Amino acid sequence: MILIRNCPHENGIYTLLGGDKKQIIKSTYSTDGITRLIKEHNGYKWYFERIGNQEIKNSLLINTTDSYCRSHTPFFCGDIGDPYKSISTNKKQLLKAIDAYIFIWPERNNKKHCIHGDYSIGNIIFSKINGNTPILIDWEHFNKGVAPWGFDLVNLLYEAVYFSFSKRNSLSKRDILAYVALKKYILKHMGLDNMICNVYALKEFISENVFLWDGLVEKLPVVNLSDIQCDYINKIDFKYGMNNGAIGSV
Amino acid sequence: MIESNRFVINKFKNLVKETDRIFLTKKIDSHLPNLSKEQGSRLMSIFGTISTKKCIEQTKLILTQDAFSGKRVAALELLELNGTETVVDLGCMSGELSIPLAKQVSYVLGVDQTLELLKFTELKADEDNLDNIDFICDNLREIKLPEDTFDLAVVNGALELLPEIEPIIADDFLYKDRKRKVLGNPGEIQLDFLRNVHSGLKAKGRIFMAIENRYDYKKFFGVKSPHAGMYLTTVLPKWIANIVSRLFKKRDYRTWVYSFNELEELLKKAGFSNIQLHACWPDYRFPEHINVYGEYNQYFRPTSSRNKDGVIKIKRVIANRLEWLIFKKLNLQIFSPSIIAIAKK
Numbered sequence: 001m002i003l004i005r006n007c008p009h010e011n012g013i014y015t016l017l018g019g020d021k022k023q024i025i026k027s028t029y030s031t032d033g034i035t036r037l038i039k040e041h042n043g044y045k046w047y048f049e050r051i052g053n054q055e056i057k058n059s060l061l062i063n064t065t066d067s068y069c070r071s072h073t074p075f076f077c078g079d080i081g082d083p084y085k086s087i088s089t090n091k092k093q094l095l096k097a098i099d100a101y102i103f104i105w106p107e108r109n110n111k112k113h114c115i116h117g118d119y120s121i122g123n124i125i126f127s128k129i130n131g132n133t134p135i136l137i138d139w140e141h142f143n144k145g146v147a148p149w150g151f152d153l154v155n156l157l158y159e160a161v162y163f164s165f166s167k168r169n170s171l172s173k174r175d176i177l178a179y180v181a182l183k184k185y186i187l188k189h190m191g192l193d194n195m196i197c198n199v200y201a202l203k204e205f206i207s208e209n210v211f212l213w214d215g216l217v218e219k220l221p222v223v224n225l226s227d228i229q230c231d232y233i234n235k236i237d238f239k240y241g242m243n244n245g246a247i248g249s250v
Numbered sequence: 251m252i253e254s255n256r257f258v259i260n261k262f263k264n265l266v267k268e269t270d271r272i273f274l275t276k277k278i279d280s281h282l283p284n285l286s287k288e289q290g291s292r293l294m295s296i297f298g299t300i301s302t303k304k305c306i307e308q309t310k311l312i313l314t315q316d317a318f319s320g321k322r323v324a325a326l327e328l329l330e331l332n333g334t335e336t337v338v339d340l341g342c343m344s345g346e347l348s349i350p351l352a353k354q355v356s357y358v359l360g361v362d363q364t365l366e367l368l369k370f371t372e373l374k375a376d377e378d379n380l381d382n383i384d385f386i387c388d389n390l391r392e393i394k395l396p397e398d399t400f401d402l403a404v405v406n407g408a409l410e411l412l413p414e415i416e417p418i419i420a421d422d423f424l425y426k427d428r429k430r431k432v433l434g435n436p437g438e439i440q441l442d443f444l445r446n447v448h449s450g451l452k453a454k455g456r457i458f459m460a461i462e463n464r465y466d467y468k469k470f471f472g473v474k475s476p477h478a479g480m481y482l483t484t485v486l487p488k489w490i491a492n493i494v495s496r497l498f499k500k501r502d503y504r505t506w507v508y509s510f511n512e513l514e515e516l517l518k519k520a521g522f523s524n525i526q527l528h529a530c531w532p533d534y535r536f537p538e539h540i541n542v543y544g545e546y547n548q549y550f551r552p553t554s555s556r557n558k559d560g561v562i563k564i565k566r567v568i569a570n571r572l573e574w575l576i577f578k579k580l581n582l583q584i585f586s587p588s589i590i591a592i593a594k595k
Contacts, residue, residue, distance in 0.1 A: 001328055002528075003540035004549045006321045014324035017549065027327055029350040030320070067353035067378065084560065167561075 001025070013037065013140075017075060027070040032214060034069040036140040037062065041071055043139025046114060050104050051133050076135045078127025083120045087160040087171075088178040093121045094160055098186060100124060100134040101153050108149040108190050117141025117212060118220075119152035120159055143212050147205070148193035153186055154202050155222060161233060162221035169228045171236075179233075180240050187242060197245030199225065199233045258336060258359055259384055261396035268387065271375070272368050275388045294366060302344075302374045321536040322406070323350045325590055328528065328540065329458060331355055335401035338450065340390055341408025345371035351404070352383040359400075360385045361393060391439060395450025403447045405459045407535065410477055413439045413504040436504045444520035451595040457522060459591045460534035464509045467576055467585035477505035510543055513589055522593035529586035531577075540590060543583055550577050 001018030012030035017023070028034055041062045048057035061072040081093040097119070105113060116123075118141050125135040157179070164175045171179070186192060196202045202222060210217045217223055225233075237243040259265065265273040296305055323346060335355040339348040342360030344367055352358040352375065360383065362368055368385045375383050386393065390412055395403075413436035447457060462476070464484045469475065475483045480498060483491045484507050495503035508516060510527050517525050527543035532553065541547050552573035555566045576582050 001330065002542060002549065003324055003327065003537060006324045006536070006538045012320050014327055016324075016327050025327070029323065029353055065353075068350075084556075 022075045024073045024075050025070065026073070027068070029068055031067075034064060034067075035214060037069045037071050038064065039142045040139040042144075043116070043142030044073055046142065046144070047104070047136055047139065050106075076125050076127060076137070078125040078135065080123070080125055081121030083122040083159060084163050086164040086166075086175055087182070088164070088174040090121060090160055091178045091182065093126075094156065094178075094182055095185065096126065096134065097121050097124055097156055098153055098182065100136075101150075101156075102190065103133070104136070105149065112145045112147060113149050113151070114142065114144040115147045115212070116152045117143065119156050121156070141213055141216075146209065146212060148195050150186065150190060150192050151196055151202075151205070154192065154196050155220070157182055157186070158199055158202060158225065158233075159221040162225055162229075165225075165229055169226070170232060176236060179236065180242070183237075183242050184240070187245070192245035194245050198237055198243055199230050203230070258357060258396075258399060259386075261399055262386065263394075265386065268365070269369065269372060271372050271383065272365070272385045272387060274365070275386070275393070293370075297370060298373065301377060302370060305370075319346065319536040321538075322346045322534070325460060325528075325530070325534065325537055325540060326351065326354075326404075326458070328590065328592060329402065329456065331402075336399065337402045337404060338395065338400045339404045339406070340447065341405065341411070342371065342385070343367060345374050347404055347406055348383060349374055349378060349380065352380045353378070355402075356382060358383045361388060361390065363387065363389045390443060393446075395446055397449050398452055400451050401455050403451060403455070403457045405447065405457065407460055409440055409443070409459065409461050410505045410507050412436075412443055413506065436506045440506065441516065441520055444516065444522075448521045448595060453595065455595045457517075457591075457593050457595075459513075459517075459589075459593075460530070461513065461589055461591075462507045462534070463529075463586055463589050464507045464512065465585055466587045467572070468587065470585075471572070475505075475507075477507075478503055508589070510584060510589060513591055517591060517593050522595065524594040526592045528590040528592075529583040530588040530590050531573075532587055534588035534590060537588070537590075541583065543589075547577055547581050547583065552578065 001016050003014065004017050005015035007013060012033040013026055013028045013036065016025045016027070018025060026037055026040075028037055041060060044060055045057055048054070048060070056074055059074060063070050081090060083090070087094065101119070116136060116139060118138055119136075123136060123138045125137060127135060160182075161171070161175075161179055164171055164179075194201065195205050199222070203225070206217065206220065206223060213220065234243070259273060262273070264275060266275075268274050293305060296308060300308070326347065331354055333355055336357045337351050337355050337359070339351065339358060339360045342348045342362050345360060348358050348360040348371065360368070360371060362385070365387045368387055372385060390408060413434075444457075451457065462484070466473075466484070469482060469485055472481065474481055478484070478491070478495060478499070480495065483495060483503055486494065488503065488506065491503040495501060510529075514525050514527060528540050529543050530537045531539045531550070539550055541550065552570045553566060555562055555570040557563050557566065576585055
């Protein structure tokens, strides 16, 4: 058994790789950690149910007491993206991630949908197994029936924008074009709910639903966008007519 | 306290009860280790009034990340405990391992020479409503473990400090020159201690040991040894290191650390068998990655070249490339920063 990751976000979850079959074993002693592992377990179950892989869904395991929790999930091999790179560099992978979301989530309707909570290209494994379906990992912030369709998509988009700013208050031309292309892609095909269709709306939605992230909401890149940056993004939205979420509005 | 667990405490001789869970052999004059006296008194002044977690945060202790890191306990997963074990944590400090262990196994006995720290740990155990943990305040060199009692002995970052006579106070110890009393050969003291641990274990009992690597790659690139406070001391032959230490620090070099092979030899000498060695990055006190020693290091990730704020730092970039070359490309785990050893009686 080897340790591959320790305490992501300092919530006390240890990730190990080992066991008879190659498995990811996560364990924690903290109450916060236990809640997250249970959430993650539910997230994985929902996900494998959605993509119709009963075999893996049934192999998921979780043992928990009041003070200690250990979960087993299969180990997936493949490529993941680097979310720290700029939006134009990551454009292809972001497009794939958007397609994956549309494929996995139920069709858009007025009901509230579940969220991944940390939908980023660093958490999507693109592999050839499972008929090219991307594998989503890190379901620690999974919540059922809480947000309008596309929440994770918008979050993904603004995370990419956040890292493109990289301490500046403006974007390069290439990044702007990439952002516009990606947002138009979402709007054209599925449209977005008004609750989340621009950066201000998204920020407001998150601040109203802080509890979904169990005290880790400040780790979300979107939350850390400054007012000047938000204003800048909003101006782009207006310029390209993307401030409205309705389908075909652009 | 569940009385059925008390049999472990009853096996020790001449214990005096200090508090509900803390037992003494004799009064030891001690300071909080890893802290300066000032920091220690600051910690003690707010101690008991607020939660232990806040206590640590408020006093802004040096080495907070090291000594009180919640990451330390991740290494215990390598043991694959089944929950029925009786464990002794030798050098338990503020219970970074003892408390999580108590949540998982049937009984834990923590041994440390600092009474104040044990009281702190006791409070921590109370906060978590643990009733299967006791403490003995004694010196690790002198305590005699009852034979055939424990399933697991944890020696986490204690072996190298054993030969030191006085309590370790980080500020004084690292940055000031101090004359120290000398007591026997450090290697012999460590070996005697391990033999003592060996006799305290049950037939198939295990020892879990974490210690710095003598040949940590950082020591070759201008990083001081954390215990000796000098450059290259651990890498040099011990008799030369001793001379250097006497010259510059006016004290003997006593905090002996080992390489992978040396540690294996030492454990064998003490009677242990079936020794599994693990390489650990970046430190056993806050491990991020642990690999089986000698095996292909597929999942190793070098230090990130960005700091916490996501800004690229040149020092980190150099460390990143170096680690990638040494550990990923060449797989020279002999230079890994720390060693974790698990051995059977």
